[in-house]
Amino acid sequence: MGTGNFGKVCEIREFGTDRRLAAKFASADASRQAALHAEIQNELDIMGILSKSGHPNLTTLQGTLSENNVTYLLMDLGGPSLSSHLAAGKQFTPAQVASLMKQLISGIGYMRSHSIQHNDIRADNLLYDGNVLKICDFGRATKMGILLPTVVLNYMPPEVLSECRSNNLDMWSSACLMVELLLGEQLITRQQLNVNDNNHTPLSRGDRNQMIRRQIAKAAQRIEACAGKDAALLFRGMTKPMKSRITPEEALKSPFLAQRPATAV
Structure with missing residues (x-):
C-alpha cells in the first residue's frame, strides 16, 4: 500500500473475522534498532492517546504484533492517499476541496485538543476513499511546541524555517495542501528557498x-479567482504569522467549509 516514516504498509485480513486492516511494519539491523524502537514507541504512544475515543478523520490503532524483531502496527483501513489521487490526474472542485479541508481541519482540531501536533500533514499522509478523509502516519507527531527539524521542507512555516518552535504548524501545512488541491502546485518550493543548491547563496x-509573503499573496489572489473570497480568507488565516494564525476551531467557522460537494469525489 505504501511506505511510512520508518516502514512499509500493507493490507491484511484478520484470521477468523476476515476484517481488513492496514499493517505498518519495520525491521532494522543492530545499528538502527534503538532508533527504530524509539520511533515506533512514539507512534504507539501518540496513536494510543488519539485512539481512546477515536475520531472519524484519524486512522485508529487496532493493536500491535511483534515477531522476529519486526513490530506490526494494526490500524483501520483507509482509502488511497491524496497524493495518489493527484498523481493520477484527479482534479478537485472548490466544493470538494472544502469537504476535504473541513475533514482535515476537524482531525487537526481533535489532535490539538489532546495537545498533539502531527508535524507531517501532506498529501502522502492523508487517505481518501471518495467520501472520508483520514490522517495517517503519526511517526513525526509530538506534543505541542516541541521543535521538530525533520518536517518536510515545502510544508514548513516561517517559524520552523527559523528553527523556532511552532504551536500551529499543522494549520500552515494544511494551507500548503489547499494550494495543491485548488491550484495544482506547491505554495513554496525547495528551489525558491535555495536549499542545498551550490549555485545560489541561501536566502x-x-x-x-x-x-x-509574496507567494502567499499570489496564491490568495488565484484562490479567490477560482474558489471565491471565503476560500482566500481561510487560506490567508492559515498562513498568518504563528501568533495570529487561526486555530482549527476558528477555521471550521469559515463559510467556505460549509459547502457540500454535489457528488462524491
Missing part, C-alpha cells in the same frame, strides 16, 4: 520571509 531570514 537570509528577511529575504526568505519576504519571498514567502
